[in-house]
Amino acid sequence: MKVRQFFPAILFGIGVLFFASCDLGGDNPPITQNDYSKGVFVVNEGPFGGTGTITWYNPDNGEAVQDVFGIENGGTLGQFAISLAFHNGKGYICVTGVNLLVVVDQTTFRFLDTIGGLIQPRFFQAIDDDYAYVSQWGKDGIDGSVAKIDLKTNQIVKVIPTGKGPEKMFLKDANTLLVANSGGFDVDSTISVIDLVSETETSRTTVGGKAPCCFAKANFTGANPWV
Template sequence: MNRLNQILLAGITVSSVFFTSCSSDDDSSSNNPILGDFENGVFILNEGNMGSSNASVSFLHENGQLQNDIFEAVNGGLLGDTAQSIYLDDDKAYIILSGSGTIEVVDADTFQKLGTVSTGLASPRYMVIENGKGFVSNWGNPADANDDFIAVINLSNYSVESTIPVAEGPEKLEETNGKIYVAHAGGWGTGNTITVINSATNSVQTTIPVGDIPNSIEEENGKIYVLCGGKPAWTQDETLGGLYVINSTNHQVETVLNFAPAEHPANLVEENDQLFYTIDDKIFRTNLTSTTLPSSPIITMGTNGIYGAYGFDVNDGKIYVGDAMDYSSNGKVHVFSTSGALLNSYEVGKLPNGFAFND
């Protein structure tokens, strides 16, 4: 689903069910997390309903035990409004809260709060770390096409030390060899570029044209893989989705694989030299070097009553799907094997949209 549609749908829902923790398949969850024991497992980011300050984090231990609301349980306070993404770096986790305009920094093993980036952000989206600094995409005022920026974060005192103006709608980022690659999906509009930032000088080095609505980006073996969703039919200007392969040395587009009309892919993830992505309720897999796109999915989620991935990731031979359900009730996370078997499903917080692996 287009990220804008997700945000709008989340924003018009009304939170009506008090958050409880349970697993849909077993009773492995607990309302009383084991504090200080988050060293091996998966953090699940629950976006929450826009304006309701009910964002949360769940933790799925490697033994299958689920623990909900771990930030509140450990720190004794609410996480904030509209959790956009979570980024794990060594022993710290950074939780980007778009609605609150803040980043909560916690110890990745204990989830104890270490600090907050509380000023200098405006609708923050995603984060990476390179050259000892954090880089965070910001929409600014989503109605203003000219105030978007990348915030440069001082990781010692958790403050914004500078900003880098960029084109409208910066979303996901990728870092490699001292450079930051920013996908411009377009915010409330539609974008079609990748900005390349020099992390040493905090300046824009170049801009790379790609397809419409680049919604996800990955780097592997010196190549930048960009998945473009294309403009959907409701825009009345539908365009093709595409997978773009960019050489990170000369920033030239080496390969473009176009999707069929009416196919709008999202959620690109690289794992073990393979690329995974979704189209509607289907999950596809292809090799990094493939010159054609796969014609058949490895998983059709609809056969399990799942009609789209609100959150998506792949790690250690498992596929994780965040299911927003009705956008008001608690969501679910479904875990599949890469061969297509549904391994388990868990009830988590509202609108599960991201994962971070602490292993």
């Protein structure tokens, strides 16, 4: 694999970084014409006192481009990048350490917006063209919830409590969202069932294992997932 390092991530004062800082756009972002529409993205959480980054990998030629957000925007994401999801031509990056959902263009990876008001965001799940949900751990890493986001305004419009440490979500059908509760900084082994019509948690199911974190469809078909 060929690895191309364009420049190191931009770092700021150690004391500030310890509490997770970010400089998303930079004053003079570089002018590039890179196209990231084909390839694989890798989310690098980053170290304590550092910044999360995104790596783009081209499986056709084995090339890896480090810190594509920094390359395209001249800034840093901030501490603890957790996940990246794409929807309608945009990328949504959950950055837990700075309590932000960072929005970028899917093709160019240029910065578009940030969605604030979140508390330790973890994962993004689109519901339709207008709305999405973001799982979040809360201030103590225990008081979990999912935040409903209006994708037209990039504002939080509803917060629904879940179990502890919610992680990935699964859209079972048009009216039902499943949320895996991992426990966060505590212990949990449940799945929250969210009614998207009433926008409430209608039930919580205990699963056999500890700390459930994600879902997968059996044979990639059907509405019933594995946890």
